[in-house]
Amino acid sequence: MTLPVMEPGLDADVLRTWATEIDRGSFSSLCFGERIAFDNPDTLTLLGALAAWTERVRLVTTVVVPQLHDPVMLAKALATGDMLCGGRLTVGLGIGGRHEDYHAVGADTGTQTIRGLTDRVTTMRRVWAGEKITDSMLPVGPTPPQSGGPELHVGTTGPKTIRSAAGWADGVAGVTLDLNLDRQAELFDVARRAWADAGRRRPHLATSFWFALGTGDGPREQIHRHLRHYMNWIPTEFVDAMAPTTGWAGTEDELVETLRRFAAIGTDEVQLIPTSSDPDQLRRAAEVAAAFG
Structure with missing residues (x-):
């Protein structure tokens, strides 16, 4: 489960409530993303x-x-986080798709x-190995605490x-915008082959998608509102055009079935992305996670 870090009006109480309930639930991980030129923590x-x-x-x-950070300072911060959580940290790393975040911090x-x-x-691996930079x-x-540093995942949708x-x-x-299982399976096959060719053990295969639980038109409208807020770098008319087919909206039983289809193509973990900070969405998703498990 992903924290609603991209939702407006967050405070410590909301984040703490979500974090503690995720920790008590049946979820495998608690996820949270980064943006710079945005109102997220x-x-x-x-x-x-x-x-x-x-x-x-x-x-x-x-x-x-x-690339938005000094790599040595980032390595130190992540090692500190790994220490504080007792070795429970996995670091997803990506190139980032927004020039504005690079400009905001003066990155090249x-x-x-x-x-x-x-x-x-x-550079970060060298720091975590104890080398003198x-x-x-x-x-x-x-x-x-984790030998060699936290587990690293590459955040991408591209084979290259x-x-x-x-x-x-x-x-x-x-991440999958339209929950295209065939496309996701192809990317996972690329990863399996690439790791095997590199002499590495099988990679952890995760994907994510936006979700909204409920009946009727409400869930799809909730996703649409979220996309308009989150995708502020894209012209509104483009967001409106993609909203009907982006993310997942439906009932708990339908979400269980969707998760089973992802499991069938070898997905190790689906990371759900909320489109509301309402704890009711979290609690309903927790019931799905428990049923699926």
Whole structure:
């Protein structure tokens, strides 16, 4: 389950309520994403709070863009988060699709590439391995509880990026807008082959989609409202055109059946993305997770 970090009007109480209920429920992970030029909470600050608010569930960034950060400082922050949560951190990393986030922090848009991502992963891995990046007296710590650093997933929907990440990623953190199972299965096959060719063990295969639970037109209208708020970098008429087929809307029984279809193509984990901060959506999804399990 993903926190509603892209919803308006958030405060600590809302985030804490969602985090603690996710932790108590049947979910495998608690996910949260990054944007810069938006009204969402800072991902790395939130990681510290989530480490304190939860005890069981795995914490997953979906995703952090390393090119928006100094890689050594990012490595230190993530190692600290991994320490605080007792080694429960998985880091989804991606290139990022919005130039405005790069401009907001003064990052070089020329690094918004697969190579730019890989270079920063290499630096972070060196930090987590305890290598001295400079001639400092000591290496940059702390040492992550997970040997070699947190588990890393590549956040992408592109075959080329998936293949390029086979040497460093432990899995794939995908997203599907229209829940096209054939397309998702093709990407998972690309990942399996790329990891095998690289001599790596089978990758963790995850995907995600927006959801709204309910009956009638309400759930689809809820997704539409969310997309208009979240996709503010896209002309409204384009968002309106894609809204009827983006995300998933329906009842609990229908969601269980959808999850079973994803499981049938080898999906290890579906990360649900809420389109409302209403805790009722979370509680209904928790019942689905329990039924599916």
